[in-house]
Amino acid sequence: MGGWGEGGMGRGGRQGRQGRQGRQGRQGRRKDKLPLPPAPCPLPPAPLSPLSPLSPTPPLPPSPMPIAPINSFSNIRLIATDMDGTLTQQGKFTSALLQALENLAAVGIKVVIVTGRSAGWVSGLSSLMPIAGAIAENGGIFYSSNSQTVALTPIPDLVAHRQHLAAAFAQLQTHFPQIRESADNRFRITDWTFDVASLTSGELLSLSNLCQQLNWGFTYSNVQCHIKPLGQDKAVGLLQVLREYFPGYSPQQVVTVGDSPNDESLFDQRYFPVSVGVANVMEYANQLQHQPVYITTASEGAGFCELSNYLLQTVKIRNNT
Numbered sequence: 001m002g003g004w005g006e007g008g009m010g011r012g013g014r015q016g017r018q019g020r021q022g023r024q025g026r027q028g029r030r031k032d033k034l035p036l037p038p039a040p041c042p043l044p045p046a047p048l049s050p051l052s053p054l055s056p057t058p059p060l061p062p063s064p065m066p067i068a069p070i071n072s073f074s075n076i077r078l079i080a081t082d083m084d085g086t087l088t089q090q091g092k093f094t095s096a097l098l099q100a101l102e103n104l105a106a107v108g109i110k111v112v113i114v115t116g117r118s119a120g121w122v123s124g125l126s127s128l129m130p131i132a133g134a135i136a137e138n139g140g141i142f143y144s145s146n147s148q149t150v151a152l153t154p155i156p157d158l159v160a161h162r163q164h165l166a167a168a169f170a171q172l173q174t175h176f177p178q179i180r181e182s183a184d185n186r187f188r189i190t191d192w193t194f195d196v197a198s199l200t201s202g203e204l205l206s207l208s209n210l211c212q213q214l215n216w217g218f219t220y221s222n223v224q225c226h227i228k229p230l231g232q233d234k235a236v237g238l239l240q241v242l243r244e245y246f247p248g249y250s251p252q253q254v255v256t257v258g259d260s261p262n263d264e265s266l267f268d269q270r271y272f273p274v275s276v277g278v279a280n281v282m283e284y285a286n287q288l289q290h291q292p293v294y295i296t297t298a299s300e301g302a303g304f305c306e307l308s309n310y311l312l313q314t315v316k317i318r319n320n321t
Protein backbone atom coordinates (compact mmCIF):
# COMPACT_ATOMS: atom_id res chain seq x y z
CA MET A 1 0.00 0.00 0.00
CA GLY A 2 1.27 3.43 -0.82
CA GLY A 3 1.22 6.41 1.50
CA TRP A 4 0.10 10.01 1.16
CA GLY A 5 3.05 11.11 -0.97
CA GLU A 6 3.22 14.57 -2.54
CA GLY A 7 3.00 12.86 -5.95
CA GLY A 8 2.76 16.09 -7.92
CA MET A 9 -0.38 17.10 -6.04
CA GLY A 10 1.05 20.35 -4.75
CA ARG A 11 -1.03 23.51 -4.81
CA GLY A 12 0.53 24.61 -8.07
CA GLY A 13 -0.03 21.22 -9.67
CA ARG A 14 -3.77 21.61 -9.73
CA GLN A 15 -3.92 25.15 -11.01
CA GLY A 16 -6.47 25.66 -13.73
CA ARG A 17 -8.10 22.30 -13.23
CA GLN A 18 -11.42 23.83 -12.22
CA GLY A 19 -11.28 25.87 -15.38
CA ARG A 20 -11.19 22.70 -17.40
CA GLN A 21 -14.24 21.44 -15.56
CA GLY A 22 -17.08 20.68 -17.88
CA ARG A 23 -14.95 20.48 -20.98
CA GLN A 24 -13.50 17.03 -20.63
CA GLY A 25 -14.87 13.89 -22.23
CA ARG A 26 -17.30 12.06 -19.99
CA GLN A 27 -17.74 8.82 -21.83
CA GLY A 28 -16.35 5.53 -20.64
CA ARG A 29 -16.55 6.31 -16.92
CA ARG A 30 -17.80 3.54 -14.73
CA LYS A 31 -20.46 3.76 -12.07
CA ASP A 32 -21.67 1.22 -9.59
CA LYS A 33 -24.38 1.51 -7.03
CA LEU A 34 -23.92 0.34 -3.51
CA PRO A 35 -26.28 -2.60 -3.11
CA LEU A 36 -28.19 -1.25 -0.13
CA PRO A 37 -31.89 -0.36 -0.30
CA PRO A 38 -32.88 3.34 -0.34
CA ALA A 39 -33.93 3.60 3.28
CA PRO A 40 -32.93 5.93 6.12
CA CYS A 41 -30.41 4.47 8.53
CA PRO A 42 -30.13 2.60 10.77
CA LEU A 43 -30.83 -0.08 8.19
CA PRO A 44 -31.41 -3.68 9.23
CA PRO A 45 -28.40 -5.95 8.66
CA ALA A 46 -28.28 -7.17 5.09
CA PRO A 47 -25.79 -9.54 3.46
CA LEU A 48 -23.13 -7.93 1.34
CA SER A 49 -23.62 -8.78 -2.27
CA PRO A 50 -21.80 -7.99 -5.47
CA LEU A 51 -22.44 -4.47 -6.72
CA SER A 52 -24.96 -4.19 -9.49
CA PRO A 53 -24.22 -2.00 -12.46
CA LEU A 54 -25.75 1.45 -12.47
CA SER A 55 -28.79 1.84 -14.67
CA PRO A 56 -27.82 3.53 -17.91
CA THR A 57 -28.20 7.26 -17.26
CA PRO A 58 -27.27 9.60 -20.07
CA PRO A 59 -24.58 10.66 -20.70
CA LEU A 60 -22.99 7.74 -18.85
CA PRO A 61 -22.97 4.36 -20.63
CA PRO A 62 -23.82 1.15 -18.72
CA SER A 63 -20.69 -0.57 -17.51
CA PRO A 64 -19.64 -3.67 -15.60
CA MET A 65 -18.44 -3.57 -12.02
CA PRO A 66 -14.83 -2.34 -12.00
CA ILE A 67 -13.67 -3.36 -8.51
CA ALA A 68 -14.51 -6.11 -6.05
CA PRO A 69 -16.57 -4.10 -3.56
CA ILE A 70 -16.13 -6.08 -0.37
CA ASN A 71 -12.35 -5.89 -0.69
CA SER A 72 -12.60 -2.18 -1.40
CA PHE A 73 -14.69 -1.33 1.64
CA SER A 74 -13.43 -3.84 4.20
CA ASN A 75 -10.22 -1.82 4.63
CA ILE A 76 -11.88 1.51 5.26
CA ARG A 77 -10.89 3.24 8.52
CA LEU A 78 -11.58 6.88 7.68
CA ILE A 79 -14.38 8.68 5.83
CA ALA A 80 -13.60 12.08 4.34
CA THR A 81 -16.94 13.59 3.46
CA ASP A 82 -18.53 16.70 2.07
CA MET A 83 -21.33 18.16 4.18
CA ASP A 84 -24.04 20.07 2.27
CA GLY A 85 -26.09 17.67 0.17
CA THR A 86 -23.98 14.74 1.41
CA LEU A 87 -24.50 14.70 5.19
CA THR A 88 -27.53 17.00 5.22
CA GLN A 89 -31.03 16.03 4.16
CA GLN A 90 -32.86 18.97 2.59
CA GLY A 91 -30.45 21.28 4.35
CA LYS A 92 -30.64 19.73 7.83
CA PHE A 93 -28.79 17.16 9.91
CA THR A 94 -31.10 14.28 10.79
CA SER A 95 -31.11 12.17 13.94
CA ALA A 96 -30.24 9.20 11.68
CA LEU A 97 -27.11 11.01 10.49
CA LEU A 98 -25.96 11.80 14.02
CA GLN A 99 -26.59 8.19 15.01
CA ALA A 100 -24.56 6.99 12.00
CA LEU A 101 -21.65 9.22 13.06
CA GLU A 102 -21.86 7.84 16.59
CA ASN A 103 -21.95 4.26 15.28
CA LEU A 104 -18.91 4.84 13.07
CA ALA A 105 -16.96 6.39 15.95
CA ALA A 106 -17.88 3.41 18.16
CA VAL A 107 -16.18 0.96 15.75
CA GLY A 108 -13.16 3.21 15.25
CA ILE A 109 -13.98 4.57 11.79
CA LYS A 110 -13.01 8.24 11.82
CA VAL A 111 -14.98 10.91 9.97
CA VAL A 112 -13.39 14.09 8.64
CA ILE A 113 -15.73 16.67 7.10
CA VAL A 114 -14.37 18.41 3.99
CA THR A 115 -16.66 21.32 3.18
CA GLY A 116 -16.82 24.60 1.31
CA ARG A 117 -18.44 26.22 4.35
CA SER A 118 -16.74 29.19 5.97
CA ALA A 119 -14.00 29.11 8.60
CA GLY A 120 -16.30 30.71 11.17
CA TRP A 121 -19.05 28.18 10.55
CA VAL A 122 -16.80 25.10 10.57
CA SER A 123 -14.87 26.25 13.63
CA GLY A 124 -18.05 25.84 15.70
CA LEU A 125 -19.24 22.73 13.91
CA SER A 126 -16.04 20.75 14.39
CA SER A 127 -16.31 20.87 18.18
CA LEU A 128 -20.00 19.96 18.28
CA MET A 129 -20.05 16.77 16.22
CA PRO A 130 -18.64 13.27 16.85
CA ILE A 131 -15.97 13.67 14.17
CA ALA A 132 -12.18 13.59 13.98
CA GLY A 133 -11.91 17.03 12.38
CA ALA A 134 -13.21 19.31 9.67
CA ILE A 135 -11.68 21.10 6.70
CA ALA A 136 -13.31 24.43 5.78
CA GLU A 137 -13.35 26.60 2.65
CA ASN A 138 -12.66 23.79 0.17
CA GLY A 139 -9.26 22.94 1.61
CA GLY A 140 -8.29 26.29 3.17
CA ILE A 141 -8.32 25.56 6.92
CA PHE A 142 -8.37 22.48 9.15
CA TYR A 143 -10.02 22.28 12.58
CA SER A 144 -8.97 19.22 14.55
CA SER A 145 -11.20 17.54 17.10
CA ASN A 146 -9.01 19.01 19.87
CA SER A 147 -9.72 22.58 18.71
CA GLN A 148 -6.43 23.04 16.89
CA THR A 149 -6.69 25.41 13.90
CA VAL A 150 -4.36 24.84 10.93
CA ALA A 151 -4.03 27.19 7.95
CA LEU A 152 -3.75 24.81 4.99
CA THR A 153 -3.49 27.86 2.72
CA PRO A 154 -1.37 30.40 4.62
CA ILE A 155 -2.71 33.97 4.34
CA PRO A 156 0.11 36.27 5.54
CA ASP A 157 -1.90 39.51 5.20
CA LEU A 158 -5.59 38.86 5.81
CA VAL A 159 -6.75 42.45 5.19
CA ALA A 160 -4.98 42.68 1.84
CA HIS A 161 -6.18 39.19 0.88
CA ARG A 162 -9.83 40.10 1.54
CA GLN A 163 -9.40 43.33 -0.45
CA HIS A 164 -7.99 41.42 -3.42
CA LEU A 165 -10.88 38.94 -3.29
CA ALA A 166 -13.39 41.81 -3.10
CA ALA A 167 -11.78 43.42 -6.15
CA ALA A 168 -11.98 40.11 -8.08
CA PHE A 169 -15.67 39.80 -7.14
CA ALA A 170 -16.30 43.36 -8.33
CA GLN A 171 -14.67 42.44 -11.66
CA LEU A 172 -17.00 39.45 -12.00
CA GLN A 173 -19.98 41.69 -11.24
CA THR A 174 -19.14 43.90 -14.21
CA HIS A 175 -19.81 40.84 -16.41
CA PHE A 176 -22.59 39.34 -14.26
CA PRO A 177 -24.36 42.20 -12.45
CA GLN A 178 -26.90 39.80 -10.96
CA ILE A 179 -24.42 37.93 -8.73
CA ARG A 180 -24.72 38.67 -5.01
CA GLU A 181 -22.18 38.15 -2.21
CA SER A 182 -23.19 35.31 0.14
CA ALA A 183 -24.25 36.09 3.69
CA ASP A 184 -21.44 33.94 5.14
CA ASN A 185 -18.68 35.82 3.34
CA ARG A 186 -17.83 37.85 6.43
CA PHE A 187 -16.87 34.63 8.25
CA ARG A 188 -14.40 33.59 5.57
CA ILE A 189 -10.60 33.77 5.51
CA THR A 190 -9.24 32.22 2.32
CA ASP A 191 -12.06 32.50 -0.24
CA TRP A 192 -15.00 34.68 -1.32
CA THR A 193 -18.48 33.38 -1.98
CA PHE A 194 -21.53 34.41 -3.94
CA ASP A 195 -24.83 32.67 -4.40
CA VAL A 196 -25.00 30.09 -7.18
CA ALA A 197 -28.77 30.78 -7.47
CA SER A 198 -29.88 30.89 -11.10
CA LEU A 199 -26.51 30.69 -12.84
CA THR A 200 -26.46 28.33 -15.83
CA SER A 201 -23.63 25.85 -16.42
CA GLY A 202 -22.45 28.07 -19.31
CA GLU A 203 -22.34 31.12 -17.03
CA LEU A 204 -20.46 29.11 -14.40
CA LEU A 205 -17.88 28.16 -17.02
CA SER A 206 -17.51 31.84 -18.00
CA LEU A 207 -17.05 32.78 -14.34
CA SER A 208 -14.39 30.08 -13.99
CA ASN A 209 -12.55 31.44 -17.02
CA LEU A 210 -12.78 35.02 -15.75
CA CYS A 211 -11.34 33.96 -12.39
CA GLN A 212 -8.49 32.21 -14.18
CA GLN A 213 -7.72 35.41 -16.08
CA LEU A 214 -7.67 37.27 -12.75
CA ASN A 215 -5.29 34.64 -11.33
CA TRP A 216 -7.84 33.16 -8.96
CA GLY A 217 -9.32 29.67 -8.70
CA PHE A 218 -13.04 29.02 -8.93
CA THR A 219 -15.43 26.27 -7.91
CA TYR A 220 -19.08 25.87 -7.02
CA SER A 221 -21.44 23.61 -5.16
CA ASN A 222 -25.20 23.28 -4.90
CA VAL A 223 -25.02 26.21 -2.47
CA GLN A 224 -22.45 28.78 -3.59
CA CYS A 225 -19.73 29.87 -5.98
CA HIS A 226 -16.22 30.31 -4.56
CA ILE A 227 -13.42 32.60 -5.69
CA LYS A 228 -10.36 31.00 -4.09
CA PRO A 229 -6.57 30.95 -4.12
CA LEU A 230 -5.16 29.07 -7.11
CA GLY A 231 -4.52 25.43 -6.33
CA GLN A 232 -6.72 25.35 -3.22
CA ASP A 233 -9.14 22.47 -3.39
CA LYS A 234 -10.57 19.74 -1.23
CA ALA A 235 -8.10 17.06 -2.36
CA VAL A 236 -5.01 19.17 -1.77
CA GLY A 237 -6.25 20.16 1.70
CA LEU A 238 -7.31 16.64 2.60
CA LEU A 239 -4.03 15.08 1.45
CA GLN A 240 -2.14 17.56 3.62
CA VAL A 241 -4.34 16.75 6.63
CA LEU A 242 -4.00 13.01 6.09
CA ARG A 243 -0.21 13.24 5.81
CA GLU A 244 0.19 15.39 8.91
CA TYR A 245 -2.63 14.28 11.22
CA PHE A 246 -3.53 10.76 10.10
CA PRO A 247 -0.18 9.39 8.91
CA GLY A 248 -1.08 5.80 9.80
CA TYR A 249 -3.89 5.63 7.23
CA SER A 250 -3.14 4.41 3.71
CA PRO A 251 -5.11 5.61 0.65
CA GLN A 252 -6.93 2.25 0.58
CA GLN A 253 -8.18 2.88 4.12
CA VAL A 254 -9.89 6.14 3.20
CA VAL A 255 -13.20 6.60 1.41
CA THR A 256 -14.10 10.03 0.07
CA VAL A 257 -17.76 11.08 -0.28
CA GLY A 258 -19.45 13.99 -2.02
CA ASP A 259 -22.23 15.29 -4.23
CA SER A 260 -21.11 18.37 -6.18
CA PRO A 261 -18.50 19.85 -8.53
CA ASN A 262 -16.49 21.20 -5.59
CA ASP A 263 -16.06 17.54 -4.55
CA GLU A 264 -14.65 16.36 -7.86
CA SER A 265 -11.04 16.47 -6.66
CA LEU A 266 -12.08 13.98 -3.94
CA PHE A 267 -13.11 11.61 -6.73
CA ASP A 268 -9.65 11.66 -8.35
CA GLN A 269 -8.64 7.99 -8.26
CA ARG A 270 -4.94 8.81 -8.47
CA TYR A 271 -5.20 9.94 -4.85
CA PHE A 272 -8.41 8.42 -3.53
CA PRO A 273 -8.96 4.91 -4.93
CA VAL A 274 -12.24 4.43 -3.04
CA SER A 275 -14.80 7.19 -3.56
CA VAL A 276 -18.58 7.36 -3.25
CA GLY A 277 -21.11 9.83 -4.59
CA VAL A 278 -24.48 10.13 -2.91
CA ALA A 279 -27.20 9.65 -5.52
CA ASN A 280 -27.78 13.37 -6.11
CA VAL A 281 -24.26 13.62 -7.57
CA MET A 282 -25.83 12.37 -10.81
CA GLU A 283 -27.23 15.88 -11.27
CA TYR A 284 -23.67 16.92 -12.10
CA ALA A 285 -22.64 13.75 -13.99
CA ASN A 286 -21.67 15.65 -17.12
CA GLN A 287 -19.88 18.45 -15.26
CA LEU A 288 -17.35 16.38 -13.30
CA GLN A 289 -13.83 15.79 -14.52
CA HIS A 290 -13.45 13.03 -11.92
CA GLN A 291 -16.40 10.89 -10.97
CA PRO A 292 -16.96 8.68 -7.91
CA VAL A 293 -16.29 4.95 -8.18
CA TYR A 294 -19.55 4.07 -6.41
CA ILE A 295 -22.91 5.76 -6.10
CA THR A 296 -25.40 5.20 -3.30
CA THR A 297 -29.03 4.39 -3.99
CA ALA A 298 -30.32 7.13 -1.67
CA SER A 299 -29.70 10.86 -1.97
CA GLU A 300 -28.07 13.30 0.42
CA GLY A 301 -27.74 12.31 4.11
CA ALA A 302 -29.71 9.10 3.59
CA GLY A 303 -27.07 8.12 1.01
CA PHE A 304 -24.32 8.75 3.55
CA CYS A 305 -26.22 6.61 6.08
CA GLU A 306 -26.44 3.89 3.43
CA LEU A 307 -22.66 3.94 3.07
CA SER A 308 -22.22 4.08 6.84
CA ASN A 309 -24.43 1.05 7.28
CA TYR A 310 -22.48 -0.78 4.58
CA LEU A 311 -19.20 -0.07 6.36
CA LEU A 312 -20.60 -1.13 9.73
CA GLN A 313 -21.66 -4.42 8.18
CA THR A 314 -18.18 -5.05 6.80
CA VAL A 315 -16.79 -4.45 10.30
CA LYS A 316 -19.32 -6.91 11.73
CA ILE A 317 -18.42 -9.54 9.14
CA ARG A 318 -14.70 -8.99 9.75
CA ASN A 319 -15.14 -9.37 13.51
CA ASN A 320 -17.10 -12.61 13.05
CA THR A 321 -14.53 -14.28 10.82
Ligand SMILES: [Mg+2]
Nearest residue numbers: 082084085260
Ligand atom coordinates in the same frame (compact mmCIF):
# COMPACT_ATOMS: atom_id res chain seq x y z
MG1 LIG B 1 -22.12 19.29 -1.29
